[in-house]
Amino acid sequence: MIPPHLSPNDSIIDDWWLVLPAAGMGRRMGADQPKQHLKVDQRTLVEVTLSRFIGLPGLKGAVLALAPNDELTPKLLASFSAFPLHFTAGGATRSDSVLAALNYLSGQLAVDWQHWVLVHDAARPCVRPADVHKLLEAVRGSNAGGLLAVPVRDTLKQADERNRVSMTVPRDGVFHALTPQAFRLGALADAMDRAHQDGVTLTDESSAMEHVGMKPLLVKGHADNLKITHPDDLPLARLILQAQSAIQAATQSAWIGDKLTPE
Numbered sequence: 049m050i051p052p053h054l055s056p057n058d059s060i061i062d063d064w065w066l067v068l069p070a071a072g073m074g075r076r077m078g079a080d081q082p083k084q085h086l087k088v089d090q091r092t093l094v095e096v097t098l099s100r101f102i103g104l105p106g107l108k109g110a111v112l113a114l115a116p117n118d119e120l121t122p123k124l125l126a127s128f129s130a131f132p133l134h135f136t137a138g139g140a141t142r143s144d145s146v147l148a149a150l151n152y153l154s155g156q157l158a159v160d161w162q163h164w165v166l167v168h169d170a171a172r173p174c175v176r177p178a179d180v181h182k183l184l185e186a187v188r189g190s191n192a193g194g195l196l197a198v199p200v201r202d203t204l205k206q207a208d209e210r211n212r213v214s215m216t217v218p219r220d221g222v223f224h225a226l227t228p229q230a231f232r233l234g235a236l237a238d239a240m241d242r243a244h245q246d247g248v249t250l251t252d253e254s255s256a257m258e259h260v261g262m263k264p265l266l267v268k269g270h271a272d273n274l275k276i277t278h279p280d281d282l283p284l285a286r287l288i289l290q291a292q293s294a295i296q297a298a299t300q301s302a303w304i305g306d307k308l309t310p311e
């Protein structure tokens with residue numbers, strides 16, 4: 049739902065496209081199907097994740113990168129047919145899949161290179177729409193873009209080769225990188241191309257921008273935006289989604305996240 053003070057045409061937010069890399073195999077999950085097809089509530093992971101973005105101001109449409117043999121995801125998302133949804137073949141790595149979706153945006157859809165693109169893991173179904181909006185507001189006017197992130201909470205230890213503590217790592221200013229990550233289409237596509245040519249392994253989009261000398265903005269999100277990676281993460285995500293719905297209902301909050309946790 050849209051927050052009461054914003055309409056879908058609200059002018060404070062630029063137009064943007066959503067890219068959902070959803071072509072992974074979910075090897076660490078160890079299920080008999082890719083994790084994006086597993087049920088989170090009544091719906092599958094990919095449905096829940098997409099639903100977190102629908103109705104946000106400025107959103108023009110979404111491109112999903114899918115595994116080449118994935119015929120199920122478009123069927124699962126049939127109920128979103130009123131929304132401009134596009135599919136393209138992903139690649140061998142997450143960054144190959146993201147780059148394929150960016151090329152689809154600039155090629156098949158002729159989206160302007162100055163447009164904002166938000167890249168979000170299909171495997172992060174608990175992202176708060178309020179945090180997405182906060183990210184969009186924060187990066188507006190910048191060329192370097194930015195990403196949701198949370199400061200590390202625990203004391204960090206460096207292990208030696210026998211798993212003994214070799215040192216305590218200073219954690220001041222250290223963040224976990226989350227998604228979405230927001231960049232201008234052309235700048236991100238160029239940076240990812242360059243990183244691939246230079247043989248740099250990219251685990252997120254910010255790394256590509258960093259590789260070409262940019263300094264993306266870290267925008268504080270929430271730790272409940274977890275990525276479903278291991279089997280234990282799925283029941284945890286279910287609990288988080290239930291808690292978010294309960295708090296939303298109790299506070300009559302029009303938008304998930306508004307009243308969940310004060311800064």
Ligand SMILES: Nc1ccn([C@@H]2O[C@H](COP(=O)(O)OP(=O)(O)OP(=O)(O)O)[C@@H](O)[C@H]2O)c(=O)n1
Pocket residue numbers: 068069070071072073074075076077083084113138139140141142143145146169170171172275276277
């Ligand atoms: N070749 C790939 C690999 C990953 N992803 C997507 O990137 C997101 C984050 O990746 P990760 O959690 O590593 O997913 P998997 O690759 O599916 O998991 P694993 O590494 O355990 O196999 C997921 O939404 C996943 O579908 C993708 O689009 N293309």
Ligand SMILES: C[C@](O)(CO)[C@H](O)COP(=O)(O)O
Pocket residue numbers: 142169224225226227251252253275277
């Ligand atoms: C993009 C990402 O979700 C940021 O935390 C992450 O890098 C995805 O890949 P990973 O292989 O699980 O680190």
